[in-house]
Amino acid sequence: MTAAAVKSPKSQTPSPAPTDDEPLYAARxxxxxxxxxxxxxxxxxxxxxxxxxxxxxxxxxxxxxxxxxxxxxxxxxxxxxxxxxxxxxxxxxxFYYLAGLLILAALTLFLMNAVAGRVWxxxxxxxxxxxxxxxxxxxxxxxxxxxxxxxxxxxxxxxxxxxxxxxxxxxxxxxxxxxxxxxxxxxxxxxxxxxxxxxxxxxxxxxxxxxxxxxxxxxxxxxxxxxxxxxxPWPRIQAALTDEYALNVTYLYDRGEPRGSVKKAALARAEGEKVGDCIDCNQCVAVCPTGVDIRHGSQLECIQCGLCIDACDTVMDKINRPRGLIAYDSEANLEARIAGKPSVQRIVRPRTILYVALIALVGGIMIYSLADRTSEGLAAIHDRNPVFVRLSDGALRNAYTVRLTNKKLETRRFALTVEGLPGAKLTVVGIAPTPEGDVLTIGPDKTLEARVLVTYDGKLDPGASIPVTFRIRDLTGATGAAVSDHFIGP
Structure with a gap:
C-alpha cells in the first residue's frame, strides 16, 4: 500500500470555515x-x-x-x-542564578518537546x-x-x-x-x-x-x-519548536482504518478485505481529560497524557489484536511505515544535541560560579583629587576608599594588606594597628567603608602608575578577596 492510499481521517474531513451565523468559539x-x-x-x-x-x-x-x-x-x-x-x-x-535557572528550565522544556512532544x-x-x-x-x-x-x-x-x-x-x-x-x-x-x-x-x-x-x-x-x-501559551509555542521526529501520542491510522465492529471486521478479514483494528468504541475519547478524539490527528487541546493509549491497549487485549493502535510515535516513522520503509527513530539528532549541549554549558557555568564564589567582597576607589600627595619627607601618599562586604550571618574580622609595591605602608584611618596588621571588624550581613592611605618612600619614574592589589583575609578562616587599583606618582 502506498502513502497516497492511506490518509489521515482528519485530512479526509476538513473542518468547514465558520459562517456568519456560527460563533467563533464553541460553547464549552x-x-x-x-x-x-x-x-x-x-x-x-x-x-x-x-x-x-x-x-x-x-x-x-x-x-x-x-x-x-x-x-x-x-x-x-x-x-x-x-x-x-x-x-x-x-x-x-x-540574581543571575535565577536567570540561569529560568534558562535551564526553558532549555529542558525545549528538549522534552523535541523528544516526546508535550510530555511536560x-x-x-x-x-x-x-x-x-x-x-x-x-x-x-x-x-x-x-x-x-x-x-x-x-x-x-x-x-x-x-x-x-x-x-x-x-x-x-x-x-x-x-x-x-x-x-x-x-x-x-x-x-x-x-x-x-x-x-x-x-x-x-x-x-x-x-x-x-x-x-x-x-x-x-x-x-x-x-x-x-x-x-x-505553551501549546502554541511548542508547535513551532517540534519536528517530524518528535514522539507524540498518535493514532496509527494506517493500521486502524477503515473502522468497523468486531463482527464486521472478522467477516471482512475472512473474505480477504482490508479492515482496520479500530472498532470505533470511543474509549480513547471517553478517558481523555480534554475530550479530544485522537483519531482526528494532532490537536491543540491534546496534552499528550497517554491515557488514550492505556484505554486502547485494554480494548485491543479484549479483541485479541496487537497493542499500540494508539502509541507514542513520530510523524516521520508513520510516513515511513505507510511507504513500506524501515522505521525511523531519531531521538539523537542535531536539535536534541544542541539542547543538551546548551543545558550542559549553562549548568556547568552555574556550578563553577557557585564553587568559585566567596562569602566576602572587596572594592576600592582611588581618590580623584588630589591623586597623590607629597609628604614633607619626600614620600608619596595615595588615598583610597575601600568597601568590604560580609555576606555571612556572623561577625568576622579581616586583615587588609596591599601588594605590588614593595616597602609601601598601608594605614586604615581610624583603626589602631594590631599585631595581626590592620584588622577590620564587620558585622553579620553588613558592609564597611574605610579610608585607606598607602605611603611609598621609594623612587618612581615620572608619571608612573603602578598596579597594586588590595587583599583581605578572614582571620577565622582561609577565605579572602582581592581587588586591583593603581598607585600614582607625579
Missing part, C-alpha cells in the same frame, strides 16, 4: 473523563504522588547551617534577603497534576463517568446535594492546603503553622493563602481543560 461542553488503568496511568499516579509530596512537605525538611542561620532546607527569606536551598545560599546580588503538559505541569487530583476526588465521591453523567442529568436530590457539597468541600480543603504550603516557603514552616493556627501570622500570609486557594479551586476544579486550551 461538560467533559466526564472515565477512569482507566494501564502503564501510563500508573506513571502519572506515581509522578502525582511524588510531586505533591515534595510541594507539601519540603518546607518541613530541616538543614543545619550553624548558629544564627535558618534551619529550613528550602527557604526564601525576605528579611535577610537570602534564598536557601539545602547547602546553597543565594544572595540578592546574585501530560505528566508534570501543575495544572495537570492538580486537575488529576481533583478528578480523583470527584470520581471517589460522585462515581465514574457513567454514574456522574446520570447524576448531573437527573433531578436534584438530597443524595446529589450531599455528594456535591462533600466534593466541593474536599476541593476547597486541597486548595487551602495548597495555598498554605506555598507561604511556608517564605518563613520557618513549623513556626508559621503555629502562628497561622493562632491567628498571629502576618496579614500577607492570610491574603496569599486566600488568593492561592481561590486560584487552585477555580483552575483545577472548574476551568480544567480550558486552561490548557485557551490560557496557556
Amino acid at each position: 461542553r461538560a467533559i466526564y473523563p472515565q477512569s482507566v488503568k494501564g502503564r501510563l496511568r500508573t506513571i502519572k499516579w506515581v509522578l502525582l504522588a511524588v510531586t505533591l509530596a515534595i510541594y507539601y512537605f519540603l518546607p518541613f525538611v530541616r538543614w543545619d547551617r550553624g548558629p544564627d542561620a535558618p534551619s529550613q532546607a528550602v527557604l526564601i527569606d525576605f528579611p535577610t534577603r537570602r534564598f536557601y536551598f539545602f547547602f546553597i545560599e543565594i544572595w540578592p546580588q546574585e 503538559c501530560g505528566y508534570l505541569c501543575p495544572q495537570t497534576v492538580w486537575t488529576d487530583l481533583y478528578m480523583a476526588v470527584e470520581r471517589a465521591i460522585e462515581g465514574d463517568r457513567r454514574a456522574h453523567m446520570l447524576a448531573d442529568a437527573g433531578p436534584w436530590t438530597l443524595e446529589k446535594v450531599a455528594h456535591k457539597t462533600l466534593k466541593h468541600s474536599v476541593w476547597l480543603l486541597i486548595a487551602w492546603w495548597t495555598g498554605g504550603a506555598w507561604v511556608l516557603y517564605f518563613a520557618d514552616a513549623p513556626t508559621l503553622v503555629v502562628e497561622l493556627a493562632t491567628f498571629q501570622a502576618p496579614a500577607v500570609a492570610y491574603v496569599s493563602i486566600m488568593v492561592l486557594t481561590f486560584t487552585t479551586y477555580t483552575l483545577a476544579g472548574h476551568l480544567r481543560e480550558q486552561v490548557c486550551t485557551y490560557m496557556c
